[in-house]
Amino acid sequence: MRGLFVVVEGLDRAGKSTQVSRLASALDAKAIKFPGNIPREDRTTAIGKMIDSYLVQQSELDDRAIHLLFSANRWEARQGIVTCLESGKNIVCDRYAFSGIAYSCAKGLSYQWCKAPDVGLPEPDVTIFLDLSVEEASRRGGYGEERYESVSMQSKVREAFAQIRKDMPQGKWVVVDAGKSVDEVAAECESVVRSLAKPSSASLAPLFAQ
Ligand code: ADP
Numbered sequence: 001m002r003g004l005f006v007v008v009e010g011l012d013r014a015g016k017s018t019q020v021s022r023l024a025s026a027l028d029a030k031a032i033k034f035p036g037n038i039p040r041e042d043r044t045t046a047i048g049k050m051i052d053s054y055l056v057q058q059s060e061l062d063d064r065a066i067h068l069l070f071s072a073n074r075w076e077a078r079q080g081i082v083t084c085l086e087s088g089k090n091i092v093c094d095r096y097a098f099s100g101i102a103y104s105c106a107k108g109l110s111y112q113w114c115k116a117p118d119v120g121l122p123e124p125d126v127t128i129f130l131d132l133s134v135e136e137a138s139r140r141g142g143y144g145e146e147r148y149e150s151v152s153m154q155s156k157v158r159e160a161f162a163q164i165r166k167d168m169p170q171g172k173w174v175v176v177d178a179g180k181s182v183d184e185v186a187a188e189c190e191s192v193v194r195s196l197a198k199p200s201s202a203s204l205a206p207l208f209a210q
């Protein structure tokens with residue numbers, strides 16, 4: 001039996017990293033994140049370095065070019081994800097293609113264009129959206145120097161996530177109120193995953209393939 005593939009999404013400061021770590025412990029899962037393999041982590045790839053430099057505003061890139069790099073960063077991780085799941089290990093993933101779409105749409109790119117490069121990636125069994133208002137998120141510590149960390153950008157990202165939610169098949173996108181305590185949110189995330197049916201096939205479905 002393959003492992004479960006669980007994604008956690010949300011705005012900056014929604015509590016994703018906190019909950020991914022809690023959920024990964026509860027499920028004995030491997031925790032991963034996107035963007036991954038960046039210099040602030042323990043391993044780097046050429047793509048990860050370019051993304052990191054862009055996020056910390058040390059380089060400029062065309063909006064479509066950075067969008068494709070974020071997607072390529074997922075594609076370079078694809079085989080590792082598949083191998084891990086096929087070995088029976090669960091994965092809990094901090095951000096995925098949905099962040100890719102939401103942040104680029106918030107900059108004005110079209111929804112369909114943003115979705116295209118991620119078509120065919122492994123489809124998560126469920127995506128938990130940690131829902132928090134922009135105002136509450138900004139109260140959880142001031143925004144820093146990174147790109148996208150502003151109230152106006154986060155408001156647009158939140159609207160884009162709402163559009164993605166409408167586009168997701170029944171049961172694949174679960175909204176959890178992220179305004180509760182860390183323990184309450186963790187309990188709810190765990191109950192979402194425990195209520196999932198066992199994976200019906202050994203292989204993963206392709207993302208966005210209708
Ligand atoms: P993200 O990864 O979504 O940006 P983090 O998990 O890093 O969010 O959390 C952002 C900040 O909010 C951290 O200071 C964290 O301690 C705090 N935090 C996380 N979850 C909660 C919660 N449920 N209630 C209050 N503060 C929280």
Ligand code: FDM
Pocket residue numbers: 012034035055070071095096097099100101103104147148
């Ligand atoms: N981000 C993340 C994107 O713009 N596109 C993507 O595909 C992904 C995965 O990168 F501002 C943005 C979202 C956020 C930043 O921040 C990553 P964290 O703190 O590492 O999640």
Ligand code: MG
Pocket residue numbers: 016017018
């Ligand atoms: Mg985080």
